[in-house]
Amino acid sequence: MLTAHTIKVLQSLDKKKFRQKYNLFLVEGNKIISELPNSNFKIKEIFSTNPQNLDFKDTLIHQITENELKKISFLQNPKDSVAVCEIKESFKLKDYSTQLVLDGIQDPGNLGTIIRLADWFGIEQIICSEDTVDFYNPKVIQATMGSFTRVKMIYCNLVDYLSETDNVNIGTDMDGENIYTFQRPEKLNLILGNEGNGMREETEKLLQNKISIPRFGKSQSTESLNVSMAAGIILGQLFSSKE
Amino acid sequence: MLTAHTIKVLQSLDKKKFRQKYNLFLVEGNKIISELPNSNFKIKEIFSTNPQNLDFKDTLIHQITENELKKISFLQNPKDSVAVCEIKESFKLKDYSTQLVLDGIQDPGNLGTIIRLADWFGIEQIICSEDTVDFYNPKVIQATMGSFTRVKMIYCNLVDYLSETDNVNIGTDMDGENIYTFQRPEKLNLILGNEGNGMREETEKLLQNKISIPRFGKSQSTESLNVSMAAGIILGQLFSSKE
Incomplete structure (x- = not known):
């Protein structure tokens, strides 16, 4: 009862x-x-x-x-x-060699999908801006399909973190280097921005590399890919050299 | 009024x-x-x-x-x-060099996302089994973000079609060839199965190649990727040689 x-x-x-x-x-x-x-x-x-x-x-x-x-x-x-x-106490921040960094992701489904992707690619930690949707949101937890038990989530001030990390900060940009020719650095943070507005200007200033997924369709009206789909395609490519 | x-x-x-x-x-x-x-x-x-x-x-x-x-x-x-x-009259089936083939995709959001992906990669045609969710479903149309205007959709008997096409039929399988070493054929159909049950046995029999996305995470509990995410990662890889 x-x-x-x-x-x-x-x-x-x-x-x-x-x-x-x-x-x-x-x-x-x-x-x-x-x-x-x-x-x-x-x-x-x-x-x-x-x-x-x-x-x-x-x-x-x-x-x-x-x-x-x-x-x-x-x-x-x-x-x-x-x-x-x-709810667990927060982890102490310690860098791993491949990490995702989220700058203001708002949609619980997207965060859940990104955590599931991280788990697939063996990425152990995701670092989030303080305004990223809460990891413990029930929609996030369910969308991870259990992957939330295997990926460490840290919420912090991104500008402070990105200024201090030894990992190479990589973000997407329409004019960035083609992911198919980009040489992945040994230690990296892949930074993903907000669904509507992309990453903040102060985050963008702290990028060392900009990359882009080439569009093969010819129409200029084609919408850019959803943030979690873009993350999947980029990770697929970044990990190709790990094989 | x-x-x-x-x-x-x-x-x-x-x-x-x-x-x-x-x-x-x-x-x-x-x-x-x-x-x-x-x-x-x-x-x-x-x-x-x-x-x-x-x-x-x-x-x-x-x-x-x-x-x-x-x-x-x-x-x-x-x-x-x-x-x-x-609603438009159906197209006459004519093969393109790179196509998606859907065997019983049920979720409108997945179909919409797959159409959006096709548009991004310049794939002009998607061939669907007759029980695939209807393309004109309002949830599908909205999830394509306009891409439905640029991708031809054909519903037909898949066994008949796959038996007759000159394209190489490729499907995913846990024991398939690693997508990172797979050599893409010039003309291909990438076949995607139902969300829960994968592709039908009679469809699977008509595959010429089986491929897989390697999982880098170590846990055996990790769920396989969602069908539209898997499609995105595979297409990202199949198109890497087009650059």
Whole structure:
């Protein structure tokens, strides 16, 4: 049985303010939840319509009804379970040889897709401007398909960070060097800007290299690629020399 | 003024059955609508809250209110205008040197993203199995960001088509050849399968080459990439030799 108070608290976790107040976030669906024990995330409790499908030791699991699940799920089509997890303390910033840096990404779906890409390419850390959409947003967590358990996320002042890092800062620019001829540096940050406005001017000033994806279609009306798709194509190319 | 009948007809265009009955589909937003005159699509009429922003000769434009727009728009946040367009007759199938072939793609957002990718890479034609989501679905049209005006879409029996084409049929497979070493044939079809189930067995039998995107992340739990993201990374690689 879910109390009215529990429902109210869980529903409020849609908002960053309340995630921070309670230090909690939600993960939905047995498939993703089952990856939590292999991560550093701590599960506080699980609400499930099918507890027998969950193989967790020392974890508090409450059986709930389909109707109760609907009340606490943020999904249009709620899955079987909702895990309430504790927000982790931030990591200490330490550079890895290939990193993504996000300057004001706003769309939760894009952030989730980018985290999933990072996981695919074995990128261990993503550094975000303070105004990038919150990693613990339920839409971000679900869009990562579990990859959020394997990629470290750091929010910080980008100008300070990019001024001090030893990695080569690389960004996209229509007049940048063709990705097919670009020689990748050993240690790099690939910087991705906001969906509508691109990266901030002060971020752009700290780039050492500008690259571009050539467009083969002839129409000038063709929209530039979505930021997560551009990231995928660039990473595909940057990693070609790693093979 | 919008009549109740017009509202009913336009609202019904959400469904394929009614798009076929009336031979009509909707395009929303002045930015995309303004690309229609450069295409073969014929506009029947436009409903707009801001007709003065539209520079169309010989096109019937009705001024409507914001409230009326809300009634006919399929968008969560309706834009300025809705164009009612005529569905084109199907093209005669004629092979191009680089094509995409879709075997049962179901998600309108994925189809829209794939059409946008095709436009970016200058791919002129996409061939779809008959059960692929309908191209004129309003969510597909909007997700293409106008690219639907520049890419020919053909729905047909894939087994018949793939058996007869002179292009080399290429599909993805976990055990396929690494895309970074794969030598692209001059004339090719890149075949993309359904989001959950991949391509049908009878389609897979008609492949001449299988390719794969190497995963650099070490975790075995990492989900395979979304079909449109995989398409983007593969196309990025297939076109690297075109530079």
